[in-house]
Amino acid sequence: MVADALRGLAAAHPELTVDVENRVIVRRDAPVAGKVALVSGGGSGHEPLHGGFVGPGMLSAACPGEVFTSPVPDQMVRAAAAVDSGAGVLFVVKNYTGDVLNFDMAVELAEDEGIQVAKVLVDDDVAVTDSLYTAGRRGTGATLFVEKIAGAAADEGRPLEQVEAIGRRVNDRSRSFGVALGPCTTPAKGSPTFDLPAGELELGIGIHGEPGRERRPMMTSGEIADVAVDAVLADLDPRNPVLLLVNGMGATPLLELYGFNAEVQRVLAERGVAVARTLVGNYVTSLDMAGASVTLCEIDEELLRLWDAPVRTPGLRWGM
Amino acid sequence: MVADALRGLAAAHPELTVDVENRVIVRRDAPVAGKVALVSGGGSGHEPLHGGFVGPGMLSAACPGEVFTSPVPDQMVRAAAAVDSGAGVLFVVKNYTGDVLNFDMAVELAEDEGIQVAKVLVDDDVAVTDSLYTAGRRGTGATLFVEKIAGAAADEGRPLEQVEAIGRRVNDRSRSFGVALGPCTTPAKGSPTFDLPAGELELGIGIHGEPGRERRPMMTSGEIADVAVDAVLADLDPRNPVLLLVNGMGATPLLELYGFNAEVQRVLAERGVAVARTLVGNYVTSLDMAGASVTLCEIDEELLRLWDAPVRTPGLRWGM
Numbered sequence: 001m002v003a004d005a006l007r008g009l010a011a012a013h014p015e016l017t018v019d020v021e022n023r024v025i026v027r028r029d030a031p032v033a034g035k036v037a038l039v040s041g042g043g044s045g046h047e048p049l050h051g052g053f054v055g056p057g058m059l060s061a062a063c064p065g066e067v068f069t070s071p072v073p074d075q076m077v078r079a080a081a082a083v084d085s086g087a088g089v090l091f092v093v094k095n096y097t098g099d100v101l102n103f104d105m106a107v108e109l110a111e112d113e114g115i116q117v118a119k120v121l122v123d124d125d126v127a128v129t130d131s132l133y134t135a136g137r138r139g140t141g142a143t144l145f146v147e148k149i150a151g152a153a154a155d156e157g158r159p160l161e162q163v164e165a166i167g168r169r170v171n172d173r174s175r176s177f178g179v180a181l182g183p184c185t186t187p188a189k190g191s192p193t194f195d196l197p198a199g200e201l202e203l204g205i206g207i208h209g210e211p212g213r214e215r216r217p218m219m220t221s222g223e224i225a226d227v228a229v230d231a232v233l234a235d236l237d238p239r240n241p242v243l244l245l246v247n248g249m250g251a252t253p254l255l256e257l258y259g260f261n262a263e264v265q266r267v268l269a270e271r272g273v274a275v276a277r278t279l280v281g282n283y284v285t286s287l288d289m290a291g292a293s294v295t296l297c298e299i300d301e302e303l304l305r306l307w308d309a310p311v312r313t314p315g316l317r318w319g320m
Numbered sequence: 321m322v323a324d325a326l327r328g329l330a331a332a333h334p335e336l337t338v339d340v341e342n343r344v345i346v347r348r349d350a351p352v353a354g355k356v357a358l359v360s361g362g363g364s365g366h367e368p369l370h371g372g373f374v375g376p377g378m379l380s381a382a383c384p385g386e387v388f389t390s391p392v393p394d395q396m397v398r399a400a401a402a403v404d405s406g407a408g409v410l411f412v413v414k415n416y417t418g419d420v421l422n423f424d425m426a427v428e429l430a431e432d433e434g435i436q437v438a439k440v441l442v443d444d445d446v447a448v449t450d451s452l453y454t455a456g457r458r459g460t461g462a463t464l465f466v467e468k469i470a471g472a473a474a475d476e477g478r479p480l481e482q483v484e485a486i487g488r489r490v491n492d493r494s495r496s497f498g499v500a501l502g503p504c505t506t507p508a509k510g511s512p513t514f515d516l517p518a519g520e521l522e523l524g525i526g527i528h529g530e531p532g533r534e535r536r537p538m539m540t541s542g543e544i545a546d547v548a549v550d551a552v553l554a555d556l557d558p559r560n561p562v563l564l565l566v567n568g569m570g571a572t573p574l575l576e577l578y579g580f581n582a583e584v585q586r587v588l589a590e591r592g593v594a595v596a597r598t599l600v601g602n603y604v605t606s607l608d609m610a611g612a613s614v615t616l617c618e619i620d621e622e623l624l625r626l627w628d629a630p631v632r633t634p635g636l637r638w639g640m
Contacts, residue, residue: 001575001576001579002575004541004578004579004582004583005574005575005576005578005579005582006578007579007582007585008566008577008578008579008580008581008582008583008585008600009578009581009600011581011582011585011595011598012566012578012581012598012599012600044575045573045575047573047574047575047578048574052574067575187576221324246328246332250571250573251570251571251608251610252608253365253367253570253605253607253608254325254367254368254372254602254605255321255322255325255364255365255367255387255607256321256325256507257328258324258325258326258328258329258332258367259321259324259325259327259328260328261328261329261331261332262324262325262327262328262331263324263328265327265328265331275331278331278332279332280328280329280332282574282602285573285574287573287575288571288572288573288610290571290608312638317637317638318632318637319640320639320640
């Protein structure tokens with residue numbers, strides 16, 4: 001499944017170098033002289049995250065694991081070696097136990113090979129602390145913000161410790177909350193990963209169908225927006241404008257997602273939060289799960305400038 | 321539902337002017353002096369088509385109807401009046417009975433208002449002739465090719481008759497075939513629009529869940545690619561390279577869609593068809609329907625240049 005997808009990605013995107021056997025996706029012009037490289041990865045099934053975010057202004061490389069399964073250190077080290085120009089490599093790691101262990105091992109192995117490595121952990125999901133896959137908060141929608149903004153900082157030629165600091169700043173100021181309206185089906189299992197009766201929804205869902213906070217009878221789009229935004233704002237008290245990601249989990253039609261965005265914007269206005277930029281779409285997905293998540297990132301002038309900087313990847317593209 | 325989505329679209333995309341009451345989406349800088357304007361529209365539920373394709377290099381305006389229901393002539397005339405610079409307006413119309421009737425009426429009304437109007441009908445779907453919604457072939461994936469390429473021609477400052485001719489050339493050289501793995505659910509009905517048992521698929525599906533050619537037990541991705549590509553090639557015998565759109569119907573994970581692309585590329589290579597450009601994603605959708613379609617467009621140097629030209633819309637963006 002993953003190998004097929006990588007072959008299909010390679011055929012559609014000649015600007016990427018895809019090593020199907022070793023499962024590494026690299027921007028074709030890497031390494032870029034004098035610039036820090038960004039490497040991320042994680043289980044497959046969240047596309048376009050991460051492979052679809054490889055390209056100028058964002059990731060230098062991505063390592064996909066099997067569906068919902070961490071990639072292995074060997075992939076990460078290969079990716080780091082392929083993209084390191086000598087300026088060092090930043091690993092962007094979603095906070096799941098498997099990913100954290102494997103990336104930590106990859107840091108050691110890469111350093112043994114003489115590559116300077118730093119790491120940013122993404123843990124933005126306020127729904128639960130600790131879960132089936134996690135110690136602490138899960139990493140979800142903010143991963144896109146970290147990869148885009150730290151990628152832009154690297155593109156500007158900032159040194160590794162600054163790119164790392166910017167990535168951490170983005171994560172520290174970002175929070176997410178997700179809702180599922182239906183389960184997802186992994187190809188290996190072939191049946192839904194959890195049971196969610198029609199007419200019910202699950203609040204605080206993760207991106208692997210792992211349990212959230214609670215189930216409730218179906219709510220309106222406006223009611224869901226109230227719950228999701230308030231959950232985020234309980235943990236983040238933005239004094240400055242925010243970036244807003246209204247993210248579909250895979251099977252939510254854009255028509256519904258834009259309608260949900262209207263409600264999220266209403267709640268944010270009611271709570272006095274100014275929105276600087278809005279991104280609506282299926283970006284950090286969970287296979288064919290129906291549902292949506294809301295991610296806010298409190299920004300400053302520098303983060304906004306880096307967000308607006310040009311980016312050219314299969315999944316996110318503007319300004320070039 | 322549609323009004324909510326338009327409010328959400330407006331909030332996310334300040335570069336568009338969205339008239340929620342009258343249901344017209346216009347690029348903010350319209351009318352563009354001296355240039356032909358493109359207007360399209362159709363039932364909602366196919367997003368990003370058409371509203372997500374409004375912007376420089378593609379559509380000047382779009383008119384969304386209710387879900388799976390044609391917009392009315394008044395919307396189309398408003399849109400035409402808003403974007404006409406005096407160089408004329410090209411309507412891009414998918415071949416469904418309601419859309420054709422309403423756009424034909426809009427042509428007359430717009431001409432009464434002194435707007436020069438031409439029309440391109442898109443009818444690329446080889447699966448069925450005549451259907452619940454259509455006389456003749458249905459208009460599906462090729463709509464994206466027509467809107468992008470004719471939009472680029474308009475952007476170059478070509479006169480109306482040339483933009484129209486290019487639009488027709490794209491449609492004449494394009495063919496599509498779609499497959500459903502599961503039904504879609506319209507918000508008004510709240511239950512699936514047709515019954516497709518798990519373990520079966522429907523070959524030749526349309527973009528409204530209307531029946532296709534036949535049902536079969538589930539097939540592999542490779543088998544589906546064989547059937548879809550051969551159905552297209554039975555009607556199109558390309559001597560030149562093609563544009564390829566591997567399109568998701570809404571609920572198909574990108575992981576699966578890229579895997580399907582690998583199989584489509586294999587079949588095309590086996591049949592001796594060269595692929596110049598590939599686009600993979602959920603572009604011409606059917607709410608939350610699971611499935612995919614394949615569209616080929618035989619190109620020449622001019623069409624390829626126009627395809628590659630810069631475009632900046634919510635749904636399709638490159639080069640600016």
